[in-house]
Every structure is written in structure tokens, then in C-alpha cells.
Amino acid sequence: MDPKQILQKDLNQLAPVYLVYGDNYLIKEFSEQFISTFVNQEMKDFGCDLITETSEDFIYKIINSTQVMPFMSDKRIVVVHTTNLFSKKMDRSESLIELLDDFPKTTRLLFVSFKKPDKRLKLYKKVASIGEALEFKELKYKRLDDWIKNKVRAEGLTISFQAIKLLESTFNNDLQRLDTELEKIITFVGPTSKKEINKQDVAKVISKDQLLKENAIFDFVDAIGKKKNSQALNLLNQIMIDGGSSKQILGMIARQIRLMLQTKSLYRKNLTVKQIARKLNQHPYPIEKCLKQSKNFSMDSLEEGLEELHQTDINLVSKSNPELEMELLVLKLSQLGQ
Template identity: 55%
Template structure:
């Protein structure tokens, strides 16, 4: 069932119990916001909406909330953010199972999990039996393109395809960050209602444009054993005030993505197949594969080890500038 179908229903058409899960918190929270805005009267939300976190008091809190009668409406809504309930057998799960088996018609219960549920659990099977299970997957390809275009359209603007691609290159499918950058773009657009690549390049966070390109060029310089260029690029990014550990994280991400892409390419997967497997946009995968020609699988694995060793030295209080410069030498030797 599509999530939008549920939001198009009337209150009396809803199921009593839902499990909402997935790793994309933005989509889940967007759905919950839409759900509560439509089905919980704004004036009576304090009386008819309960939000519960899974803790030692979960059973008592849940029973009390579920069995409380709604105030001046047909149904009340209870939202439970879970951690272990759908992941493993937990204490008192049987009590919750029995509650679901004889659930009051006056309440709508939403279980929320940011993890993949264990489908063999008795409680998962019961939710599926008496209600609905909704999975929120990270958006990719055309769905991500459409999300960006529709978000832009909701503000009364249009955007060219190449500008959508640039946003995806910058922020992948991080909807929270995309939403923030789109808001920024709209703020600066003024009377011009058509967004182009030039607009995007002029408005979106310069720190991404600078850091992402420098990290890519830095790794490329390492692969070409151009130590002087690598040191210069490292100096450039550190002079911007970027923390040493943050730089390590960006370099590690680039090398890790390159390693994963190279391994999958060795299995004869296409760029699109690799992107799908790694939950990435195809563009950075294509760039990684091009860059990986200067690296072997063993050298990439060794480079990750050197990054980890440098990270440990930074934790123990070693001189940051010296350690980062030595990292260049160690990475060059690893390649």
C-alpha cells in the first residue's frame, strides 16, 4: 500500500495498528507529521495524541494510552518509537501481543522503527495480521528526481534536470539536507521561477563544493603519487578550519566507496547496479570507478588501515598538523 493512500483515507477507514519502519527518518517523520495533521485535530492534540518512547515503562504507558477514551472525536492516536521491540524478543512482548489481539476500536496505534524488523517475531506477525506494515525506503533514481522536482514545485518553482542531478551529486539522497538546501535556493531565487544549474552552483553550501572537490583531488593525487599536490590540497582544506578528524572521515568515505565500487565492478556489475547495491547515486560511483584505476584492492584496504591508525594517534593527543602531513606519506607508501 502506498503511504499517500493512507493519508487520503478518512479516519473511520484507517486500520487500528500500523508498523512504520525504514532507515530514512525524514520520510518517516514526514509521513507521521502528515498523519497527525490530518487525523488529530490541532485544537485537541493534547488530549488525543500520545507519543511514547520504548523504555522499561513501555507496557504500562502503552496500555494506559491505548485504553484512554478519545476526547470529542472518534479515535485517538498513539505513536510508539521502538528500539528493540521488533528487533529481538523483549520482556513483556507477550503482554503487548495480547493487547494487539484484543485492540480497542477507539485508538489508532503507530509503531515506529528505524531498523529492519525481525519478521519471525510473534509481535511482528500479529501487527501484520491485525493492521498494516509500511516500509519507507530511501529514494533513488526517478523517485528521488521526482521528490526534488515536486518539492521545488510546491514552492511555485520549476527546475531543470541537470540542476536536479547536481543536487543529487552534492547530497545524494539525504532528504533532510536536500530539504534545507532547497529552502535556501528558494529564498535566494527572487522573481525568477526557473532554477538552473548556475543557480544551484551559486547558492548551495560552498563548504560542500569546496571540500568534496578537494577530497576527491586529494585522493586522486595520492593515487598518482603526487605528494606535493596532496600536501597542498590537505593544507587548503585545513586552512578552511575543517577539523582533522572530519577530514579523515571524508577521506575514509571516499576510499571506502572506491573500494566497494571496485570490488563490485570486479564482479561484473554495472555502474547502475553498483549504485543500487550501495544505495548511492550513479554519478559518484562512476567517479570512484574512474579514480580506482590508480589503486589495487589491497592498497585501498591498507589505506583504510593507515587512516584508522592516524585517527587513533589523534585521539591520544598527537600533533594534528604533523599527523596529517605524515598521513600523506603513509598513504603514498600504501599505494
């Protein structure tokens, strides 16, 4: 069912329990709307409980709260924000199932799960059978465009297509982030200016940390591909300072070398860049770059490189200095033959 339809229901038509999951921003927004729609605002503090999974007696709190009679309203609303309740078996979840088996008629319960539920869990099945489980899918393509447009329109402004694309390419579909950035942009152009927000406005205002951080890791693997030692070491240092984990960086290098190896061997079979890209399920641009870089290495040395990676992986878990291990790896890779 469309979540909007739930919000249009009468309090007495609501199912006893709902579970929402999916995009964190959208489910949080839904939980707020659910409360503002169904809770008597005057008696909000007494008629509604928001329980978050922070303390150990979290399940006890849910049971306790749902059993209390509503105050100055037909129904008591209980909203539960949870991370683990639906994704792994928890100690007292049996008690919750018992509660759902004999659920108070005077309470309506909304679970907001920040992790994708495991549909095999008994608790999930129970909730789905007596109530409804709704997924808020991450917004993509046109729906994401529309979301941004609507946010801007709600402030009385419009936004150009290029501006939307720049926002999307920078922040993907992280709605929380987009929301903050849009607020900044709208404040920047002036909420009353009635103007169309263009690409330049966006570029001037948005936070570039994420962009820089993401680029650093690509520049780093490129530097390895180009055998540019000192640049690679500098970038490695920067990424580690910014909190990049050695495992993650190792994964990126492995991906790059594997891609070079695959590209090179397919290229030898006379496939074009486009064909290689399709075969490897990649965008042609990185494949073209890989192909250029792979000329710096022979097939044998790339295989050797993978073995070096394997050894570093072992060292990372068995030795105590990840920075040193990563630096050694970069140096070893740069010595691989052409």
C-alpha cells in the same frame, strides 16, 4: 497499500495499528499527515499522544496511553517514534505484544520506525498480522525528480532539469537536506518571481560543505595514488579535524589500493577501461583515474601496500595515536616502488 489511501480512509476504517519505515523524511511527513487527518484539531492535546523513544519507561508510556479512552472522538490516536523497537529485541517488548493481542478498540496506533525493521522479530510479525507495515522507499531517479518539481511547484515556481540534477548530485536523496536547500533557493529567487529556477541559482545558494567534505577524501586518496606526500598529509589533517574517523579513511585508502590492484591486473589481461569498469561494477571514470595512478606502483608494491594497511589497522586498535599511525601509513605508501 499506498500510504495515501490510508489517509483517505474514514477514522473507523483504520486498522488498529500501522508501522511505517523507510525514508526518514517521508515517514515523518506521513506521521504529521496522519495526525492532522485523524485527530480532532480542537482537542488535539487530549485526543492524540506522540511518544518518542527517549525515556526508559517508553514502553510503559505506550501501554498506558493506548488504554486511555478517547476524548470527544471515536478513537484515540497514539503515534510512537522509535529507533530500536523493531530492530532489536527490547526488554519489555513482550508486554507490547500482549497489548497488541488484546488491543483496545478505541485506539489507533501508528509506529514510525527510523530503523529498518527486522522482520523476524515477534513484534514486527504481530504488527503486520493485526495491522499493516508500510515501507516508504527512498526516492530515486524520476520519483526524486518529481518530488523536487512538486516541492517547487507548490511554491508557485518551476525548476530546470539541470538544476534538479545539480541538487541531486550534491545531496543525493537526502530529502530533509533537499527540503532546506530548496527553501533557501526559493527565498533567494523570490517566491513571487514566477521564474524558472536554473542551475546558476542553485549553484549560488546551496551549501557546499558536504561537497567539499566528500571531495576532500577523494582528493586525499588521489594524492596517495599520485604519491604527492605533502598534499596527502595536509588533506589527511583537514579530514581528521573535520571529524573523519581514521577507520573510515583507512577504508577509503584500502578501497583505492585494491581498485588499483584489480585495475592493473585486469589491464594486463588486455581489457579496456570500459570492460574493466563493467567487471568491477564501477563507473569508467574512477577506473581510468586508477589506471593512471597504478602506473606509480608495481604489482608487488601494491600488495605490500595492502599489508601496510593491515598493519596500520592493527596499530589503530592497539596503539593510542591514530593521527600518527595514519601519517606514518601515508609516508610508507609513498615509498612503495614503481
